[in-house]
Each structure stands twice: as structure tokens, then as C-alpha cells.
Amino acid sequence: MKVSVICPVYNGEKYLKNLFSEVREQENIEFIEIIAPISKSSDNSLEEAKKYADIAYEVNNFNHGRTRHEAALKANGDYLVFITQDIVPVDKLWLYNLIKDLSDKTVAAFSKQIAYKEHGEIEKLIREFNYPDMRRICSKENAEINGRKNIFYSDAASVIIKEEFFRLGGYNFIVPTNEDVVLANNIIKNGKSFIYEPNSKIYHSHKLSFKENYKRYEDIGKFEKLYSKEIDFSNTSGEGKKLVIFVIKNLLKKGKILELGYFGIDILVRLLGYRKERK
Known part of the structure; x- marks a missing residue:
């Protein structure tokens, strides 16, 4: 090789x-x-x-x-x-x-x-x-x-x-x-x-800040908009929901309440960045 x-x-x-x-x-x-x-x-x-x-x-x-x-x-x-x-x-x-x-x-x-x-x-x-x-x-x-x-x-x-x-x-x-x-x-x-x-x-x-995650997902939204005619992104939101449910279930199981609150804010920040460019 x-x-x-x-x-x-x-x-x-x-x-x-x-x-x-x-x-x-x-x-x-x-x-x-x-x-x-x-x-x-x-x-x-x-x-x-x-x-x-x-x-x-x-x-x-x-x-x-x-x-x-x-x-x-x-x-x-x-x-x-x-x-x-x-x-x-x-x-x-x-x-x-x-x-x-x-x-x-x-x-x-x-x-x-x-x-x-x-x-x-x-x-x-x-x-x-x-x-x-x-x-x-x-x-x-x-x-x-x-x-x-x-x-x-x-x-x-x-x-x-x-x-x-x-x-x-x-x-x-x-x-x-x-x-x-x-x-x-x-x-x-x-x-x-x-x-x-x-x-x-x-x-x-x-270990990204809220600001860094916002920018990251803003870029992802920009990318998906740019390639929307070439690549099928129709299952993206469904996969995202599965991820959110998986993380929430496991945080609850482990009793990580503070992390659960942080995760809620983090997901909102990512979603706002993504939607800003994906419209």
C-alpha cells in the first residue's frame, strides 16, 4: 500500500x-x-x-x-x-x-x-x-x-x-x-x-462555543442551499430529530440535567444558523 x-x-x-x-x-x-x-x-x-x-x-x-x-x-x-x-x-x-x-x-x-x-x-x-x-x-x-x-x-x-x-x-x-x-x-x-x-x-x-456552532451551521445551510439541485437533503431533518432524541434520552438516563439544558440551547443555536442560510 x-x-x-x-x-x-x-x-x-x-x-x-x-x-x-x-x-x-x-x-x-x-x-x-x-x-x-x-x-x-x-x-x-x-x-x-x-x-x-x-x-x-x-x-x-x-x-x-x-x-x-x-x-x-x-x-x-x-x-x-x-x-x-x-x-x-x-x-x-x-x-x-x-x-x-x-x-x-x-x-x-x-x-x-x-x-x-x-x-x-x-x-x-x-x-x-x-x-x-x-x-x-x-x-x-x-x-x-x-x-x-x-x-x-x-x-x-x-x-x-x-x-x-x-x-x-x-x-x-x-x-x-x-x-x-x-x-x-x-x-x-x-x-x-x-x-x-x-x-x-x-x-x-x-469543544465549540455557541457562536462557533452558529457559524458552523450557517455554513452548512449555505452549502445545502448551494447544492440543493444536485444532492437530495430531504432526509436531513429526520436524521437530525433522531440525533436529538438519542442525546436527550441518554442524558436523562445518566442524570445529566445541566448538560440537558445546555444541549437545548445548543440545538436552538445550530438551528438558527442553519435556517438563516437554508431558506
Whole structure:
């Protein structure tokens, strides 16, 4: 397996030494190349990346899609692995388990995400809902079974066969967020499939303020409006309701009353941000 790992970086100096060391220590992989496009940062991200990555360079105008695509053009591996700077592999088989079942038909996969211990119960439950232990194959044939999850895909830790990536147009577009959803939709529209692989595990979660969540969901609403004619988002609200019910039930079961109140405000903030742009 010859793998190119692409990790966009912004103010990520504190993550890079540990993250890139963990990537290089992955087992059963013949060749690992690390490519780090660095957005202009206020720390020493560029200098630090040059120490530990094979290719590190500064990006003037970051975009979630186009920046990743331009990095992929520099890749020498047969597989493109996209990660974010704030993940940590759970074990040394994360990468192998992510890649091992790809084929001519199943051209991509993404990892299970586990919340960091220091993050709150809400974030842990959201990750538990979105990243269960059951493997899922997403394809045209499974669209009815999977519902909205059929185009649920995260490039916080994902892989795609490089040849297929470019055949599908890759990430060669400008988006406010959710470039991975566009790619997932293109995979399925072209008769291919991708896997949610729960045996490939990473730690990844956020501790965002209400303001940050508002902006995040504002971008999601903007994205869905932009792609409303190309991608079917009709099941989004239904999946969102399932998530809310799951979190509330488990917070009540655990007696997390304060977290329940916080979650109510957080959901309202996300909804307001989403609806602002989705109208």
C-alpha cells in the first residue's frame, strides 16, 4: 500500500509532531507520504510542518475543497488519505483497516470517530450516534436502507483510491464546508460505493462555543442551499430529530440535567444558523 496522507493545517503547531509521528508508525503500509498545505497562521505551523511532513507549503486562500484538491495533485501514493490536524489514531492499524477492503467497486472509506475524554457528555453522545459500531456500505442499492446516512462521509479521516478521486473530479470546487458530502454523492452517482469502517478508529471531537456552532451551521445551510439541485437533503431533518432524541434520552438516563439544558440551547443555536442560510 502506497499512501499519501493530506492534512490541511491552520494554527496547528501544537498537533503536528505527535500527529505525524502517529501516522508514520502505522503498520502494514508500504509507503507513507505526508502532505501539509498550511494556511497563513499566527503560530509556527509552516516551520513545524516542514520538519515532519514530506511536502509542506503555504496556502494563500484556503478552501475546504480546492485546497485539498491542489494537495492531492502533489501526491505520489496510490491512495489518498485525508485527515484534519486535530485527530489522533486510536491504534497502529487505523490506516490499514481504513484501506484494506477497497476495490474497483468500493473506492473510498472513512473512520469511526471517538470523542476525546476531556470533552463533554454531549459531544460523546453525538459521536456515538453518528459513528456506531456497525459497518455500513453506502451505494445506490443501499440508499433506501441507509437514508440520509447514505451520503454521510467525513474526511476528518478518510481514504479514496487516487485514480478514482480524479476520475470523479476530486475536490476541485469551492464550498463553504462539507466538501466530503459532495465527494460521497459523486461516488454513489457514478455507480461506486464507499464504506463506513468502524474498525478504523480515531479520536476526534470539538469543544465549540455557541457562536462557533452558529457559524458552523450557517455554513452548512449555505452549502445545502448551494447544492440543493444536485444532492437530495430531504432526509436531513429526520436524521437530525433522531440525533436529538438519542442525546436527550441518554442524558436523562445518566442524570445529566445541566448538560440537558445546555444541549437545548445548543440545538436552538445550530438551528438558527442553519435556517438563516437554508431558506
